[in-house]
Amino acid sequence: xxxxxxxxxAESTLGAIRDYANAQNSVAPTLTRGVSAxxxxxxxxxxxxxxxxxxxxxxxxxAWQFVMDDDFDSTSNYILVAEHGEISVQSVTETxxxxxxxxxxxxxxxxxxxxxxxxxxxxxxESVATLNGELVGFDEGGNEVFVLQVKGFTVRNxxxxxxxxxxxxxxxxxxxQVRALCAAGLExxxxxxxxxxxQDWHEVQTETDRYFRIRLQGDSRKWTSGAAADxxxxxxxxxxxxxxxxxxxxxxxWYTHVAFATAGDGTGFILDATEWTxxxxxxxxxxxxxxxxxxxxxxxxxxxxxxxIDSAANIKxxxxxxxxxxxxxxxxxxxxxxxxxxxEELLKEI
Numbered sequence: 148x149x150x151x152x153x154x155x156x157a158e159s160t161l162g163a164i165r166d167y168a169n170a171q172n173s174v175a176p177t178l179t180r181g182v183s184a185x186x187x188x189x190x191x192x193x194x195x196x197x198x199x200x201x202x203x204x205x206x207x208x209x210a211w212q213f214v215m216d217d218d219f220d221s222t223s224n225y226i227l228v229a230e231h232g233e234i235s236v237q238s239v240t241e242t243x244x245x246x247x248x249x250x251x252x253x254x255x256x257x258x259x260x261x262x263x264x265x266x267x268x269x270x271x272x273e274s275v276a277t278l279n280g281e282l283v284g285f286d287e288g289g290n291e292v293f294v295l296q297v298k299g300f301t302v303r304n305x306x307x308x309x310x311x312x313x314x315x316x317x318x319x320x321x322x323x324q325v326r327a328l329c330a331a332g333l334e335x336x337x338x339x340x341x342x343x344x345x346q347d348w349h350e351v352q353t354e355t356d357r358y359f360r361i362r363l364q365g366d367s368r369k370w371t372s373g374a375a376a377d378x379x380x381x382x383x384x385x386x387x388x389x390x391x392x393x394x395x396x397x398x399x400x401w402y403t404h405v406a407f408a409t410a411g412d413g414t415g416f417i418l419d420a421t422e423w424t425x426x427x428x429x430x431x432x433x434x435x436x437x438x439x440x441x442x443x444x445x446x447x448x449x450x451x452x453x454x455x456i457d458s459a460a461n462i463k464x465x466x467x468x469x470x471x472x473x474x475x476x477x478x479x480x481x482x483x484x485x486x487x488x489x490x491e492e493l494l495k496e497i
Contacts, residue, residue: 148183148256151176155297157190157200162297167243169197177301178278180269181261186213186229188282189239189250190295199251205236208284208293213255215300217268217277226264226278230256234282253282269304276301332364341383345370358383404433404442411451416444428455 153176155162156169164173169191178184190200213229239252268275278300284293320328336348337356348360348370362379370378407427409415415427431450433442472482 148185148258149179150185150187151178152187152189154189154191154250155295156194157295158193160294160296162190162295163194164297164299165191165194167197167248168246169194175280175297175299175301177274177303178257178260179303180265180305183256183258183260186253186255186257186280188253188255188297190253197248199238199249202236202238202251205251205284205293209287210285211236211253212283212285213257213280215257215278215280217275217279224264226268227257227260227262230258255282265302269302272304274301274303278302328363333361334364334366336360336380338383343375345372345375348375357386357388359386360384399436402435402438404435404439404446406431406433406442406444406447408444408447408451411453413444413447413451416447418442425455428453428457430454 154165154167154169154173156165164175165171166173167189176186192198192200210231211234212231213234214225215227216223216225233254233256235254237252237254238249240247240249242248268278276299280297280300282293282295282297283291286292334350335352336350336359337352338348338358338360339355340347341358342348352359360375360380360383362381366379368378370380375381404418405420406413407415407417407420407423408429408431409424409426411429413429413431417423417427429451431447431452433447433450439446472478
């Protein structure tokens with residue numbers, strides 16, 4: 148339910164819409180067709196100040212009625228009617244802009260906001276602002292003892308139609324469609340000019356061609372006459388043509404030869420890798436600008452590199468006798484292990 152709060156100077160039967168401080172005129176609230184509303188009408192005693200309407204003069208009234216119409220014709224139906232039994236009046240206090248105000252407030256619920264009379268009034272209009280409201284209080288005998296009229300309520304119409312909108316096919320391809328088109332590939336044709344004649348275009352590019360067209364691979368349409376687009380071909384695109392450079396120099400052809408040996412002087416020399424053994428720990432690379440009919444060991448002199456290290460048992464250490472009794476890395480590691488074991492036993496005794 149939509150809550151609408153507004154302020155009225157109730158000094159006379161025809162109330163005036165005012166602001167919360169009763170300082171200036173304002174406008175009546177806007178209701179919406181089909182949306183139930185709860186009017187919170189706060190009434191002032193006069194136009195001079197923000198004094199609330201005397202609550203005691205209203206709480207003694209046992210029954211209330213609130214109706215809305217756009218005319219004063221007693222032969223026509225009301226356009227809107229509030230829930231009379233739920234209308235109440237009370238005092239409320241609210242702080243607005245750091246100032247505390249006390250108001251006499253009517254609570255007026257209107258649950259049915261979609262009547263035939265309201266639909267007829269609105270028709271196809273966006274809104275109407277001619278709706279008037281009338282609040283009437285009755286005593287125990289059914290006599291009217293209080294009347295307050297407020298003019299100028301606005302009611303907005305609703306957006307309606309006879310059905311769902313008609314979908315327009317998207318002009319954009321989906322991701323899957325784009326991927327399928329890319330996967331299909333492209334066809335190209337070439338020409339010396341931007342000619343629109345099919346006979347000026349060909350599939351094999353020549354040195355004199357300056358333009359090309361593309362279309363999707365697999366398009367079976369033949370371009371023999373008419374526009375190129377009718378056969379799926381694009382507009383012509385110009386090729387990027389730079390200045391013709393000077394002829395380049397012939398490149399040098401290099402030949403690489405690989406050899407293996409069992410020592411750094413080329414001992415055990417082989418060229419065939421299928422003859423390699425675990426003792427061939429040296430390699431040499433030789434490059435020539437001419438094919439070599441015969442390659443011998445001497446051609447690799449000074450090029451040998453050891454690319455496989457010896458085992459720890461065969462690697463000599465330089466400080467033999469200074470720190471370790473052995474002469475190889477393997478022997479030194481064994482001595483070091485014995486020292487660590489001895490230190491472990493010593494630490495246990497400590």
